[in-house]
Amino acid sequence: MAISSPRYSHLLNSNELPSALEKATIQRDIIQLEDRLYRMRCAVSPVRSLLPEILGQIFEAAVMIQYKPQERIDTARVVDLSLVCKAWRDAAELTHSLWADVLIPKPGPRVFDKVVAWMGRSGSTPKTLRIRLSPYCERHAQGWVDANDNETSPDPDDPAPPCALDGVPLLKLLTEGLQLDAFEIGIAITTCLRALLLRIQQEASKGTPWMSLRSLDLRLYVQDDYEEWGEWQESSDPSASMFNYLPSSLTSLRIRLPPDISSQTPIHIPASTLKNLTSFTIVCDWDGTQIATLLHHCSKVEYLDIDYNIGPRQLWTRETNALSQHNLPPRIHLPELRTLKVQYIPHCTAEHILHFIDAPALLRIEVGMKETAEDEDVDDEIEELTILRPICLFINSLGLLHPPRAAILQSLTINNQGFFEAGFSD
Structure with missing residues (x-):
């Protein structure tokens, strides 16, 4: 870019007052020069010489969020970093730990394919699956199931909504998906959790992710707006306890x-x-x-x-x-x-x-x-x-x-x- 424009070159070695047009031209050229200087400095920035392994460690620190009792990966930040440039995407894909921690706010019909594709980039890194459900189960809140988990019919003409945990994609993840190291679930309905654990136990075989699970985190909350559904529904009979369905591989x-x-x-x-x-x-x-x-x-x-x-x-x-x-x-x-x-x-x-x-x-x-x-x-x-x-x-x-x-x-x-x-x- 030429910086010695005939319109104001005489001003560069003198103390003359520039005209309005000359002043505007100089200010425009300053902006262009600063932009070019910035891009040139970026081109020789030390960050460009960082090895992918070092970038990956920086990414790990950037995407980690504080989460009691531990930390977890923010997948949205992983996506943002991967979209910066090809080099950053390659570095992110080489950092297997970035893809080994997935949070599902609500299981959906395509959750199995999405989670398997995401965690498939994690290699042999221990994998953690987390599920956080809404504060209440729609089947209970709408009156389709009572506090003892018995089916009711508030409206015979409408089918009962499915439980968020009672879905083939979620069951498939835990019995047919990638090998999991840790599983966390947060829910307020004890009966929904019991039903899920029972179904997993019925569907799981010795070689499934569930049967080799090492760490389990069960979070049973109280629903402020639906307290009648937040009660503890565990059986007083030890042989009927939902905890009998826990995998024998647990160490945490x-x-x-x-x-x-x-x-x-x-x-x-x-x-x-x-x-x-x-x-x-x-x-x-x-x-x-x-x-x-x-x-x-x-x-x-x-x-x-x-x-x-x-x-x-x-x-x-x-x-x-x-x-x-x-x-x-x-x-x-x-x-x-x-x-x-x-x-x-x-x-x-x-x-x-x-x-x-x-x-x-x-x-x-x-x-x-x-x-x-x-x-x-x-x-x-x-x-x-x-x-x-x-x-x-x-x-x-x-x-x-x-x-x-x-x-x-x-x-x-x-x-x-x-x-x-x-x-x-x-």
Whole structure:
């Protein structure tokens, strides 16, 4: 591009005032020159010399979004990066981890082909499939199915809408699709989940993705607008429990249970499933013995995360011979446990809530206290002591403040604001 236009070349080596036309011409040329300079700098930018493997690592960081209890891939960002240029698309396709995590907000008729095509680019990278359903099931919300999952007919002339989980594409994904490492499902209708697990069990064979699943995340929510459908519908008969349909290959289980359930309601996860777990996370605000009953069978667990979800006080643990009253051993031995996370520990039962755990190999512990507690039923003297130093009492109840346990502890994290407690200075 010529920059020495006869119309203003005399101005470049003088101090003359440019005319309006000359000024406009110079400003136009400046814009063109700046654009050309920008493109020339881009042409020699160091990013162009990055190896595809390095670009892929940058892409991984760019598409990762924070997601409790872990992180997940934002597939929309993967698409955006792939559309920048051919080199970026090639780098993205070489980075198999970008294609190994898929979220389905609602299963549709073409979901099988889309997911298989997407995950097909992930190579041998462990694959994660996530499903998040709308807050309520249309079949229940419209009155086609009652709270006990019995068919009703609000309008005999119209067919009942299908359950979002009761579809051939989703069932095909879990029984005929690509090999999955992890599966997550979030749903508010327990009966819908039970029906899905039963159908998968009936259709699955030993070589299907479901039967080799390593990690399962079950999130059971409450529906604010349809609370009557958010109730726990698990059978009181262990042999009829939906958890009997879980794959035997599981080594990691995360389960979030709906709130405000009776403290006497059991959770019938089979002992054979719990004995195989190396990682177990449970979110439960039921004020009963459910967590202790489950831990009794977790002999191989290495990572344990218990979230009491603000609700319970777990007063039963303060009773004399608390565990023996519920046919449990006085101490629950977890010989392989290395990491323990406990959230929302109530002040009033801090030194009792998990005092029955025996974890001789524990290396890392993270604790979080419940910020407010309604402890009207607790003796005033005991309440005063526990509020002064609840974390100290909790950790001491696990035997971690004295040798030999204290000597092997490597990490302690306290995540509430008021962690400088009286009595914890030693």
